Amino acid sequence: xxxxxxxxxxxxxxxxxxxxxxxxxxxxxxxxxxxxxxxxxxxxxxxxxxxxxxxxxxxxxxxxxxxxxxxxxxxxxxxxxxxxxxxxxxxxxxxxxxxxxxxxxxxxxxxxxxxxxxxxxxxxxxxxxxxxxxxxxxxxxxxxxxxxxxxxxxxxxxxxxxxxxxxxxxxxxxxxxxxxxxxxxxxxxxxxxxxxxxxxxxxxxxxxxxxxxxxxxxxxxxxxxxxxxxxxxxxxxxxxxxxxxxxxxxxxxxxxxxxxxxxxxxxxxxxxxxxxxxxxxxxxxxxxxxxxxxxxxxxxxxxxxxxxxxxxxxxxxxxxxxxxxxxxxxxxxxxxxxxxxxxxxxxxxxxxxxxxxxxxxxxxxxxxxxxxxxxxxxxxxxxxxxxxxxxxxxxxxxxxxxxxxxxxxxxxxxxxxxxxxxxxxxxxxxxxxxxxxxxxxxxxxxxxxxxxxxxxxxxxxxxxxxxxxxxxxxxxxxxxxxxxxxxxxxxxxxxxxxxxxxxxxxxxxxxxxxxxxxxxxxxxxxxxxxxxxxxxxxxxxxxxxxxxxxxxxxxxxxxxxxxxxxxxxxxxxxxxxxxxxxxxxxxxxxxxxxxxxx
Numbered sequence: 001x002x003x004x005x006x007x008x009x010x011x012x013x014x015x016x017x018x019x020x021x022x023x024x025x026x027x028x029x030x031x032x033x034x035x036x037x038x039x040x041x042x043x044x045x046x047x048x049x050x051x052x053x054x055x056x057x058x059x060x061x062x063x064x065x066x067x068x069x070x071x072x073x074x075x076x077x078x079x080x081x082x083x084x085x086x087x088x089x090x091x092x093x094x095x096x097x098x099x100x101x102x103x104x105x106x107x108x109x110x111x112x113x114x115x116x117x118x119x120x121x122x123x124x125x126x127x128x129x130x131x132x133x134x135x136x137x138x139x140x141x142x143x144x145x146x147x148x149x150x151x152x153x154x155x156x157x158x159x160x161x162x163x164x165x166x167x168x169x170x171x172x173x174x175x176x177x178x179x180x181x182x183x184x185x186x187x188x189x190x191x192x193x194x195x196x197x198x199x200x201x202x203x204x205x206x207x208x209x210x211x212x213x214x215x216x217x218x219x220x221x222x223x224x225x226x227x228x229x230x231x232x233x234x235x236x237x238x239x240x241x242x243x244x245x246x247x248x249x250x251x252x253x254x255x256x257x258x259x260x261x262x263x264x265x266x267x268x269x270x271x272x273x274x275x276x277x278x279x280x281x282x283x284x285x286x287x288x289x290x291x292x293x294x295x296x297x298x299x300x301x302x303x304x305x306x307x308x309x310x311x312x313x314x315x316x317x318x319x320x321x322x323x324x325x326x327x328x329x330x331x332x333x334x335x336x337x338x339x340x341x342x343x344x345x346x347x348x349x350x351x352x353x354x355x356x357x358x359x360x361x362x363x364x365x366x367x368x369x370x371x372x373x374x375x376x377x378x379x380x381x382x383x384x385x386x387x388x389x390x391x392x393x394x395x396x397x398x399x400x401x402x403x404x405x406x407x408x409x410x411x412x413x414x415x416x417x418x419x420x421x422x423x424x425x426x427x428x429x430x431x432x433x434x435x436x437x438x439x440x441x442x443x444x445x446x447x448x449x450x451x452x453x454x455x456x457x458x459x460x461x462x463x464x465x466x467x468x469x470x471x472x473x474x475x476x477x478x479x480x481x482x483x484x485x486x487x488x489x490x491x492x493x494x495x496x497x498x499x500x501x502x503x504x505x506x507x508x509x510x511x512x513x514x515x516x517x518x519x520x521x522x523x524x525x526x527x528x529x530x531x532x533x534x535x536x537x538x539x540x541x542x543x544x545x546x547x548x549x550x551x552x553x554x555x556x557x558x559x560x561x562x563x564x565x566x567x568x569x570x571x572x573x574x575x576x577x578x579x580x581x582x583x584x585x586x587x588x589x590x591x592x593x594x595x596x597x598x
């Protein structure tokens with residue numbers, strides 16, 4: 001009897017605990033639901049989108065990464081803009097433009113009464129200053145300067161002020177990309193930057209190089225675009241507010257625009273599904289899950305076709321030495337491998353791109369075999385003759401053996417018996433899985449690969465400054481105009497990363513060599529920019545694509561479809577791959593026209 005009584009008491013205590021636990025769960029759920037409703041009230045008047053990485057600078061001229069460019073791009077605009085859907089050129093700061101002197105002179109006429117975000121007048125002096133004093137200033141490293149160099153002489157346009165609203169750009173020969181390249185360049189405020197063009201006594205460097213760093217208070221940043229940066233929290237977010245002096249009166253329509261820095265794509269997916277984000281750029285593995293809940297969770301998945309971005313593996317071909325230490329940038333043993341085109345071709349044949357598409361992108365991607373974006377009218381497709389590298393690991397081994405390499409216990413050795421081993425860097429985040437597969441693919445042909453995912457800023461520091469690296473996995477955003485990548489292919493270009501030369505006031509690198517094919521690619525890019533006939537331009541760029549594929553300074557991999565999920569509450573969205581394939585930028589090209597449903 002006593003045993004039965006104790007048993008009943010125990011059951012009663014269990015019921016009490018269950019009731020308490022249930023009450024606690026209900027309370028927590030109520031708090032969570034209340035919190036969600038509060039969050040919804042707070043976020044309903046703002047557009048919140050992710051950006052994949054933190055930014056490096058506020059200075060628009062010193063930007064050398066896509067993310068800083070995205071962040072600043074909404075605060076500065078150029079003379080004209082391109083409609084990402086129609087591809088038409090539309091007036092922006094300039095109300096009209098015209099060519100004269102057989103296409104050698106381009107004249108822009110500014111809109112009347114333009115102002116900067118601080119209320120100061122925006123005139124032809126600002127345009128003149130932007131080009132002559134900043135972009136064309138050899139003491140300031142700028143990829144924009146390379147894009148504007150014309151012909152074999154590499155001269156820059158002569159820029160003159162005709163009056164307060166008209167600016168003339170005179171070129172010594174026809175330059176096909178002139179209108180888009182010049183017109184799309186962001187204009188800078190002279191009254192802000194002119195005082196920074198003095199040299200510091202300590203090192204004779206321009207103060208401009210230390211202007212608008214991330215330490216600069218955001219209220220001191222002046223712009224002419226639809227938005228201004230209201231708040232920046234490193235590694236967290238950027239908050240924007242409308243520019244009261246933006247020339248398109250009454251826009252932008254959204255009062256608060258937020259870019260959340262979310263470096264992990266898995267975290268970005270969770271935050272989109274929880275309602276924290278209004279847009280999300282899909283990976284292949286996300287599609288089935290998000291498609292399933294598209295109607296329930298009130299968003300739409302847009303497919304804008306192949307993205308313009310290009311993923312590639314790149315080896316350091318620089319044979320030069322650091323002039324300060326006289327030490328080679330690359331171990332001479334490795335430099336010999338990397339500069340052997342047979343080595344690079346073997347690598348190209350060893351990478352299983354179809355497995356990348358199937359396993360990493362869930363079939364929502366395609367192979368990329370060209371330095372020109374697939375959506376571009378200048379892209380040469382494989383069925384028109386573009387060389388491709390299908391997955392053929394046995395062919396890789398055959399190429400290596402013919403080139404003097406050998407195998408010992410399945411380990412690849414060079415002709416001198418050195419084991420073939422190098423480090424492959426990749427930015428943390430979305431490219432890690434791709435890098436891991438490349439490591440496995442190359443180890444199947446006997447190469448030892450030390451795969452090292454690191455912060456993107458570490459990679460850029462090595463590429464731009466130390467030049468001490470072996471191989472890296474990167475991507476470019478691409479676009480329609482081939483000449484926009486001239487700074488990558490020009491032998492002295494600021495982004496000639498695979499064989500980087502001195503920049504700014506750096507001394508020449510002893511031992512650096514320019515290969516014949518490297519120079520020919522540069523020459524073809526110049527020739528393509530000179531040609532005004534579209535048919536002939538396409539022929540020139542076809543030859544350029546073939547040469548890149550033969551020599552493989554970049555070994556292209558795959559390109560995903562541009563898939564972006566956008567909440568139904570966002571109106572007027574028109575995603576376009578050509579508008580930008582980095583994150584959700586392809587859905588933000590007409591940001592000032594976007595609206596939020598009440």
